[in-house]
Amino acid sequence: MANFSGRTGGRPRRVRPGFVSRAAARFHGRRDAADLVSVLREARGGRVPADVALPPHALGIRSEVERGNARLRRRMLVDGHALVTAVQSESVRIVHQYTVRGRPAPAALARYGQMVADWRNRAAVQRAKAQELADQANQLLACYWDAAWQRARRDMDPDDSPLDEHRPAGWLPGAVTLDASWHRCDDWLDTDSWYGTRSAADRPAVRQALDLLDSQNTTGPTASRT
Known part of the structure; x- marks a missing residue:
């Protein structure tokens, strides 16, 4: 079993594969090599150690990606606060119009669709940045x-x-994959959501309105959930 006790791991300050970062990664790889022989031998069988068994430097790289993802989410929610608030407010009106009054309002739904499309386009930009971090x-x-x-x-x-x-x-x-939450950015519009079991009657207006929107035969970016 590899023993990395006493090693600092040389946590990278940012995940940027420039010359210095690549050189640092190689330095730590050479330094840790003696402790990694048993892990390297397992490569013949295609075995990859669980995250808990990864050396500190590899864990540090993964941690930086997690922090980078958190920064991207925070920036998206802060910069898009006005848009999120508008979507939430309009969601209530759309649900009331369609499910309470039972009167379809295509023009209102189209305006709502534009708001959602704006959000999904912003999410796509940030998701691309998150994928770049992983790469x-x-x-x-x-x-x-x-x-x-x-x-x-x-x-x-x-x-x-x-x-x-x-x-x-x-x-x-330790290979990094894109956080699955980036494929569910519509969920972030429901800021009061909690991950418990809910009945259909308890579903937030945002989720109901998004379902109404996506059930319509709309064209363009609003037709596909992010």
Whole structure:
């Protein structure tokens, strides 16, 4: 079992795969190589260690992505506060018009659709930035593991079973994927939501209005949920 006690992990300040960040990732990979031999050997079977077994530097890269995602969400909600408030208010009117009064109002629904489209377009921009964070983190992780692999291979006892010349393609412990919440940005419009069981009658106006909107044969960006 790898032992990383006493290691600082060299947490990166930002996930940016520039020259300095890549060099730092390689440095930490070489430094940690001796502790990673058992993990590297498991690569032959395609085994990837669970997050809790990742070395500190890899965990640090993943933590930076989480913080970056939190910053993007916060920025989106703060910058879009007026829009979120408008969508919430209009949601109440749309639901009242369609479900209480039973009188369809295409013009009002179209205006509401434009608001939602604006929100979804903003979400798409931030989601692209979040994906970029994930991609950059994986570049740094590749630098780290490549350096660890080469150093461990170089320093192994000749009597030991040697590692392959290169790290197996697709073997990247700690690989970062886009947070699933970025595919459900409409949920963020329901700021009073809590993750409990609700009856149909308890569904927030925002969710009811979005369902009304998406059930219509609208064209353009409002037809697809974000």
